Amino acid sequence: xxxxxQNPRYxxxxxxxxxxxxCSQTLNHxxxxxxxxxxxxxxxxxxxxxxxxxxxxxxxxDNFQSRRPNTSFCFLDIRSPGLGDAAMYLCATSRxxxxxxxxxxxxxxxxxxxxxxx
Amino acid sequence: QKEVEQDPGPLSVPEGAIVxxxxxxSNSAFQYFMWYRQYSRKGPELLMYTxxxxxxxxxxxxxxxxxxxxxxxxxxxxxxPSDSATYLCAMSFGFGNEKxxxxxxxxxxxxx
Numbered sequence: 001x002x003x004x005x006q007n008p009r010y011x012x013x014x015x016x017x018x019x020x021x022x023c024s025q026t027l028n029h030x031x032x033x034x035x036x037x038x039x040x041x042x043x044x045x046x047x048x049x050x051x052x053x054x055x056x057x058x059x060x061x062d063n064f065q066s067r068r069p070n071t072s073f074c075f076l077d078i079r080s081p082g083l084g085d086a087a088m089y090l091c092a093t094s095r096x097x098x099x100x101x102x103x104x105x106x107x108x109x110x111x112x113x114x115x116x117x118x
Numbered sequence: 119q120k121e122v123e124q125d126p127g128p129l130s131v132p133e134g135a136i137v138x139x140x141x142x143x144s145n146s147a148f149q150y151f152m153w154y155r156q157y158s159r160k161g162p163e164l165l166m167y168t169x170x171x172x173x174x175x176x177x178x179x180x181x182x183x184x185x186x187x188x189x190x191x192x193x194x195x196x197x198x199p200s201d202s203a204t205y206l207c208a209m210s211f212g213f214g215n216e217k218x219x220x221x222x223x224x225x226x227x228x229x230x
Contacts, residue, residue, distance in 0.1 A: 004161075040126065042206065042220035043162070057217075090161050106152060107218060109161035 003027070004110035006091050012116045013081055021076040021113045023091030029105060032074040034066060035090040037112070043090055049074060050096065081117050088112045121145055124207055124221025132229050137194040141207035141221045144188065148209040150216070151183050153192045156204045156223065165205075166192070169213075197228045 004025045013019040023032065030051050035043035047056045049068045063085070065077040078085055090112045095105035124141045131137055139153075150169055154162035168174045171185045180193040190209075194201055204223040210216040 006161075040222070042122075042222045043218075045217055048217075092161075106150075106164055106167050106213065108164060109154075111159075111161040114159070 004091055004093055004108055006089075006110035006113050008113060009111065010114050010116070012118060014118050015083065016080050019078050019081055019115065021078075021089050021115070023074045023076075023110060024072050025091075025093045026072070027093055027095070027105075027108060028071070029093035029095045029108075030071065031094045031096055032068060033092040033094070033107065034064075034074070034076050035092065035109075037088045037090055046076070078115075081115070083117050086115055086117045088114050119144060121219050122207065122209065122221045125224055126222055128225040128227060130227045130229055131197060133197060133199060135197050135228075137197050137201070137226060137228075139192040139194075139205050139207075139224050139226070141190050142188055143190075143209060143219075145219075146185070146188065147211050148219070150210045150213050151181070151190050152208040152210075152218070153179075153181055154206040154208060156206060158203075162206055199228045199230050202227045 007022050033048040034046045036046055037043040045057050046060045046064055047066055063079050067075045091110045092107040094107045122141055122143045152167040153165045155165050156162045166176055166179055166181045168181050168183050171183050174181045178195045182191040204225045206223045207221040208218040210218050
């Protein structure tokens with residue numbers, strides 16, 4: 001089945017130790033998103049890629065970076081995790097019709113990576 | 119004031135009941151409206167999406183949008199214990215490459 005896959009499902013890191021979360025997709029969607037979701041809160045958009053174009057939200061801390069080496073993969077790097085960065089990180093994808101003959105598709109989410117900071 | 123308001127619940131109803139979940143919003147420029155279901159420790163799963171005002175039905179689920187009142191609803195008929203989850207409404211100005219604005223989610227429990 002086509003899907004959005006996030007690895008690992010659970011990640012524990014030490015305060016200040018860099019960590020990388022990964023996302024892959026088989027939907028052939030051209031837009032990929034990273035969200036942060038804290039307990040009982042709505043998902044908060046950190047940034048997204050439209051094809052290779054990176055779009056950062058104004059209030060996303062500099063501590064968060066992202067890479068998209070190809071259409072299928074996207075990475076979230078947290079350079080120096082703090083205790084406040086403990087959360088569920090969600091990857092999502094969508095299709096924008098400007099890419100060609102395919103119709104637009106809404107955002108589909110992976111199951112997330114739950115990040116804990118020691 | 120938040121852009122999207124959603125009662126966090128928790129909401130508990132007996133199995134077989136009709137469930138009504140709602141969101142209100144303040145920005146009249148929103149055009150696309152979505153409902154996501156999120157089970158514990160899982161990502162949001164898209165249930166339904168609608169464009170502008172009107173109703174959309176899919177099996178036991180019906181989504182309604184009233185743009186004049188800035189009010190959207192999700193109805194679940196013949197509710198099942200497997201419907202127990204958090205339901206998130208979301209909306210956007212466009213579709214495909216647009217930021218979603220979410221409600222905080224309503225936690226629903228269906229009691230067998």
